[in-house]
Amino acid sequence: MHVRRSGLRGRVQDVRGKFDSEGRFMVSANDTNDGSDMLDWIAAQAWSTGKIGTYGCSYLGEDQIELSKLRNPHHTAMIPQAAGGAYRFADLLEGGAVGLSEAAPWFLKWGSKIEPAPETSKVDLAQMFLTLPFVDMVKKAGAPHTDFEDFVSHAPDDPWWDRFGYVDKRHRFNTPALQVCSWYDSVVHETFLLAKLMRENGESELARDNQFVVIEHTTHCAFDSATERTVVGKGELGDAQFNYYKLYLRWYDRWLKGIENGMASVPKVQIYVMGANKWRSENDIATPTSRTHRAGGGDRKTGSRIRRHFGRADSRRCSARAGSSRGHAQSHGNHPRRPCREGRSDIPLS
Template sequence: MTPSSLDTASHPKPLFEVHIEQDVRIEMTDGVGLYADLYRPRGAGERLPTILIRTPYSKAPYRSVNNAEMKRAVAHMFGGQGFNVVVQDVRGLFRSEGTFHVAADEAKDGYDTVDWIASQPWSNGKVGGYGCSALGISQVVMATRQPPALKAILPQAAGGAMRNRPGDILVSGVPEIGWALEWFRNYGNRRSQVPEKINYHEFLQSLPLSDMNERSGGSPNDWPDWVTREPDDQWWHQINCFDESSRPNVPALFVDSWYNVSVNETLDLFNAFEKQSTTEQARRNQYVIISPTGHCQSELTETPFIVGERDVGDIRLDYWSIYLRWFDHWLRDGDGDIEMPRIQYYLMGANCWKSADSWPLPETRFVPYYLSSGGNANTSNGDGTLSTAMASGPADRYHYDPTDPTPSAESIRGRGDGSAADQRDVDLRPDRLVYTTEPLRSGVEVTGPLRAVLYVSSSARDTDFIVMLSDVYPDGRVFNLQKGVARARYREAYIAKARHLEDYRDPSLLTPGKIYRIEVNMEATGNWFGPGHRIRVQVASSCFPHYARNLNTGGNNATETATAVAENTLYHDYHYPSHIILPIVP
């Protein structure tokens, strides 16, 4: 993003001058000191509500009111509107004491910090949480401890708090390495040092996965554990996560974006907080806003907005007024429910904001679209079709070679995996099956969770299947909407709708040539396929480097260097009706 797209012009004008007290030590119950900066508005009153921001990215950049990034200027913004703001370095990073482990201490340290804030003479006893990604995850897991003074949270891009997708790093048991190695090296290392730069796209092609951080000169961090441990390893129990046993008790405004990697989990959190909160008031006051941007970019104001390479129109929403009204209500007034739409989402393609009361959207029909071909669906020049009518045809076959994996178009085009990129080049690879509808006569809204059911066989003992949904424009451009991955050895967990990593127990290798049913969780989207557009589904066995490669040997994909070429077959006939299930909104 250019600096101009991240300026603070849309922030409300400050009402108060803000004084910063730097490096205040807050002692946790185990004696470890976490350091925070305290922002206090002058002349706003003696006892004020407080907004807490807990960050692994250093509290220091928040101090500059001229910081180009709005996410770092928010401490001054909230302070200028009459809130105390506490920005804290998490345990073991920057000034804070202790040892840093990803998502291991967020719940108890968050609880202790809220408790400390409420006891201060400048506090009115009410605290709200704010922040995106790791900062959002911190709020969600903190809420499971029910700190008495925590009265509202505003977690953004916090789907990685869910037990089945910890830290956004594991999806369906497969590591997302396209961004994760860079994150561990730059932000998750215990020395709080930025290491020497490397070409990540080139380096990720090396093997093995397990020692990439060490080989790249990175400082010690948790990378080896996160990429080598099996999903059902007891080690994962130390990670703070949200699951069906969690009992929050706080109103929450979730914010996320269609091109974020875990938007479906954010929507799951919205439903879970509504169902599992311990008071009626908390259950009634769960809200979500979904924009069409990439990770932690919802508040950007460029018009028209280009997400990667896709123009999604005028996406502006008065976020800062919404956020201030949210915290004003819960941290100052706190009486009664807040009035706002339960769900606000941007419908891409139609390029407009819409609202609803529940998720999935009311009256959604989950419609199967069947994959079919004459046996030659390889590339977009093949004969693959997609239709609501079940058809029978010969199976499609392709070779997947881990040494030449099907690439992520977003990565090779320099757009990152959290954005839209034209898929036409990748759709010409013979190791990608392509199924497309006829041009639509009338528009179709597809908004909701996505799932694919494939009937497959392989010559390998294990392999992956990646399914992507795309919008084909009348001029031929092909923009990705969502994708999902399934590792064949975990197929039983997918069919059982696994909600925890431990549900991936007893992985089972394939019998070469045998046909299996594979289900693929494809996240969620909100897209209008206009007249003349076509709906496309692409199937491959890698999306590199977004997902770590399956080496096809049936062994440990993190520690091995040996690979095998797999011949993978996709069946689509009356006995094996491979299909994608689309949420059609009438």
């Protein structure tokens, strides 16, 4: 509706092997080249100006980022939302470990290679996460064939990953991007990393100077759900409303129609500060007034707070083979709810 009112034409492309698209689905393997072919087709139509903007959230946001590394001349602007997973399997592997809470439910719901996907019975995720060996987790939960088994069987430095569309420091970019994510999203950190990467590896000054980020306060892809009294979980976040669609149309007007509408003066970073419950702006992707803390590691004060709250776990008691400096995953031969062979962990696991 917003697109029609703005005078823009919209087209929807189904991922290969999903919905009305033919072929066999494989996560992020074919989307990049298929997307570029679609851009070329649109640009060749009599009604097209050849300037094309892309839009979408989550997997559809990741596809935009991955498409941009091809630097198709028709890919004029993009709005990737919650797209941090494009940053080298960000939401599937974390430091070499499989992020089961993200990976397994996603493959269970969306990863089917059969289309239409057969319905599965309701799954008790807490029980599913205890499945051993965990490589069989999704299959034993009743899912049809997926890529889960392959994804969890390859180390991060395995050349096997190069067949996918994920981006890293080797790639270059030339598309202005307005990225949107949430503090409650698992890939908010990667959103900043992507914006920084696309600025540093921008092929032109236009690309380097036009990487924008908006970080809000709701949950995954729920950006327009804020009200005058926004509540997420049990947290009251005040009046956190933001006119996203006005900004989106202004973005497309600038890049697709060539309208000089002041986008250059919009702050590069707009974030909602929870606690203070107000929006704040920065003009640098790496916000100079922010600090990053990794829970339990690298920061003594942060680590001590976690120990006081959860108790103390002595990792020296755990029989685990640490990963190598090249990023191989750690290995455990234990039950997932009892990760230590000797002694016990003081952290409650149930």
